[in-house]
Amino acid sequence: MTTVSPSFRAALTDFAAFLRRPQLLAPAGFRAAGNARTWLFLTLLSIAVLLGLILPFIHLWQGLFDLPDPQAFDRVSKVWLVPIVVLIAPLLEELLFRGWQNGTRSALWLLACALAVFGALAIAIVPGRELIALGAIIAAAVAGLAGWIVLRRNRTPLAWFGRAFPFIFYAMAALFALVHLANYDRITLAAVPLVLPQFWAGLLLGYVRQRIGLLGSIAAHALSNLITIGLALLVSSI
Known part of the structure; x- marks a missing residue:
């Protein structure tokens, strides 16, 4: 009879429990x-x-x-x-x-700036709007970097993000x-x-x-x- 590794069974159990109620976790990385x-x-x-x-x-x-x-x-x-x-x-x-699903301010700020870049790329396909789009992309990139530098030290997830995480997931x-x-x-x-x-x-x-x-x-x-x-x-x- 085939047996299931306890570690594999535990991984399945944890995954199933997470799907029933998704929640923010503290990633432990590969070294844990x-x-x-x-x-x-x-x-x-x-x-x-x-x-x-x-x-x-x-x-x-x-x-x-x-x-x-x-x-x-x-x-x-x-x-x-x-x-x-x-x-x-x-x-x-x-x-x-x-990438941003840790709910921190820096991650969500980078997401907002990335979406701004995608919006600018959509504008770029309109004839005559290329320079406007380029300016918007540069502004979003600079804002993203500056915001990340300012916010990166705060690793606490936003409270509303944690509450909304099951829906977000x-x-x-x-x-x-x-x-x-x-x-x-x-x-x-x-x-x-x-x-x-x-x-x-x-x-x-x-x-x-x-x-x-x-x-x-x-x-x-x-x-x-x-x-x-x-x-x-x-x-x-x-």
């Missing part, structure tokens, strides 16, 4: 006793659920509704595909969706999933289940970010992407 092993358990859990349950379901769902495969990778050179998927995307996505997991609908050329209501992998990733990575830290969620994201893109490339070459 048992955390490296917990990180490995959670990362393997993420990949196992993805490959064993979610992707087979999506394959069935696509067949039932005649839905396309994601088209985003078709627009990327194969030379850049692996670096983008394994390195760049995990870093940028974790910073944007979970699930809202960000859902948003993380929904933005990946942009990977498809044809978006319909039936296509929403196609981003279940990203929703599952948002839940697990959000917990890793709280339990271990931002570096842990970036590393788990990168390893998961590496294995899934590696298997996809292997299957496509057969």
